[in-house]
Amino acid sequence: MTLIKSISGIRGTIGGKPSENLTPIDAVKFAAAYGTFIKSRNVSKESLTVVIGRDARISGKMIASLVANTLVGLGINVIDLGLSTTPTVEVAVPLENADGGIILTASHNPKQWNALKLLNEKGEFLNGQEGEKILEIAENEDLTFAEVDNLGTYSKNNTYLDKHIQEVLNLELVDVDAIKNANFKVVVDGVNSTGGIFIPALLKALNVTCVELYCTPNGEFPHNPEPLKEHLTDISELVVKEQADLGIVVDPDVDRLAIISEDGSMFGEEYTLVACADYVLGKLGGGNTVSNLSSSRALRDVTKQHGGNYTAAAVGEVNVVQKMKETNTVIGGEGNGGIIYPASHYGRDSLVGVALFLSHLANKKVSCKTLRDSYPSYYMSKNKIELTPQINVDAILETMAKNYQNEEVNTIDGVKIDFKNKWIHLRKSNTEPIIRIYTEATSQKDADDLAVRFINEIKAIT
Structure with missing residues (x-):
């Protein structure tokens, strides 16, 4: 069972112990941190609104109720789209002149997972700095809830399928x-x-x-x-x-x-x-x-x-x-x-x-x-190398970039090396000690062979 906190939101498996899984306590805590963040960005506004929507996961209704009522407890008005999609919530936020949005979905993860995906007032995902701030609020539990006369409102809006x-x-x-x-x-x-x-x-x-x-x-x-x-x-x-x-x-x-x-x-x-x-x-x-x-x-x-x-x-x-x-x-x-x-x-x-x-x-x-x-035919291979936590992944990637400096190298996110008819992208995981290895070539064999070649090169220097 897992709970992953990152700058893009919080996701985890339902059940288990708080702080180890996505329990009701964790859902409330993180929703409160997000609501507090939204309030800190809009201190001059008398009334704030957040749009929420969810996919059809078994846990969705429970998590949505916890999130909605937490925001109401912070004095934030909630518009609940109910069963929805990620892009539908993104579209709804600016149309409702809302101050943010939360999508309750773990995307392509299996049914035991759920997550809170966080949007700004444009209906776009928060950036890294904003995500870090929410994590900090949640960690410090720097939360203040509204008094009874200042609670937010809750309303449902079922029109966004058509909209x-x-x-x-x-x-x-x-x-x-x-x-x-x-x-x-x-x-x-x-x-x-x-x-x-x-x-x-x-x-x-x-x-x-x-x-x-x-x-x-x-x-x-x-x-x-x-x-x-x-x-x-x-x-x-x-x-x-x-x-x-x-x-x-x-x-x-x-x-x-x-x-x-x-x-x-x-x-x-x-x-x-x-x-x-x-x-x-x-x-x-x-x-x-x-x-x-x-x-x-x-x-x-x-x-x-x-x-x-x-x-x-x-x-x-x-x-x-x-x-x-x-x-x-x-x-x-x-x-x-x-x-x-x-x-x-x-x-x-x-x-x-x-x-x-x-x-x-x-x-x-x-x-x-x-x-x-009618389109060019390329074939991809997706692999990974598991490493011990003691290994310096950044140093490995730096070495690989240096070894191939005569090729077209991009280092904005790990290392991508472009050859004439193929490429390889090496990047470290944010959540586990692995290097992800993506390759593409004009045949599946060439893509697979390129991945094996770099896996062997990386193992030789670790």
């Missing part, structure tokens, strides 16, 4: 007419969470025939909820059986999007962003893109084809968003299927991703597999 979908349909590059005329048939795997509500509703608004698989929001995940190939055999088979045009898979909080081609093959989580960027850049006549250092080189290639500039950011949505703002990026995200489209908002949004992807497919008038085959 979020309408926001997506209103986007200029979402070609609603083309999608409606394409007569698509799509299978949706909602992993029995809120994607099973929101994605079918979006497809219905687009006149897409939707075959639902695991779309009952009961939190009983039917397979590992991370949308990777090895977890998606059921939908791959159903897409073929139903003769569907494609399959759509999202994680429990609907910020990661994976596509299945009509023959049951993976379009590739890494290529969701590539396809959406290809569409947006084509419509705009070019533009800049950003993804993190561990994402596929295919985005860079497609961006160059459209005459734009590609920039790599450190891993983490906050880092990607910051770099997108700095470079005036028109679309970006993370290679794990996270689409960030600033014309909508600065957050990974599978609803936006679905709408852009279907617009692309409808405009190209090609099959999903044909579209995938």
Whole structure:
């Protein structure tokens, strides 16, 4: 059982002892720290509001109740969206003129996990400095609750399913007419969470025939909820059986999007962003893109084809968003299927991703597999090396960068070394003594061989 406190929030397994797991006590303590932080940033305001929403995890209702009432106890008004998605809460915060937001989800983690993800008044994730401040407040228990006459209010708002979908349909590059005329048939795997509500509703608004698989929001995940190939055999088979045009898979909080081609093959989580960027850049006549250092080189290639500039950011949505703002990026995200489209908002949004992807497919008038085959083919290998706590990981990474200084080396987040037809990214974990090793090449063998080569080199110097 685990409790992980970080600058991006708190996450852990339900049950067990306080400070060792995500217990009710820990949920209240961290929610109180967040509320106190929000109050410290808005001392001149008489009334503060925080939007909350949750995925369909079994523990979600309990954690949501604890968080909501803790904020009310601090004198903060709470708007509860109930069963929602991460991007929906992000959209709701500025629309409600709220001062922050909390999403109760552990993303792709198994059902025994839950978490508090924290947003600012723009509906964007807090930065590292802000996260550190909340951790400090929680650690010191520097908390003061409101007296009875100054308690906050609690209200429910069930309108954001429709509002979020309408926001997506209103986007200029979402070609609603083309999608409606394409007569698509799509299978949706909602992993029995809120994607099973929101994605079918979006497809219905687009006149897409939707075959639902695991779309009952009961939190009983039917397979590992991370949308990777090895977890998606059921939908791959159903897409073929139903003769569907494609399959759509999202994680429990609907910020990661994976596509299945009509023959049951993976379009590739890494290529969701590539396809959406290809569409947006084509419509705009070019533009800049950003993804993190561990994402596929295919985005860079497609961006160059459209005459734009590609920039790599450190891993983490906050880092990607910051770099997108700095470079005036028109679309970006993370290679794990996270689409960030600033014309909508600065957050990974599978609803936006679905709408852009279907617009692309409808405009190209090609099959999903044909579209995938039109992009450069890269293959990734993801590995790690476990180290003893005594080993200096920073020194190892510094040595590896020095050994390959004649290549293109990026050290903004660990060490990324770009070779002509392949790359490797080495970075240390923030929570355990390991080095993560991501490689990509033009064949799976080359990607695997590159990883083995560097694993052996690192072991030789430890």
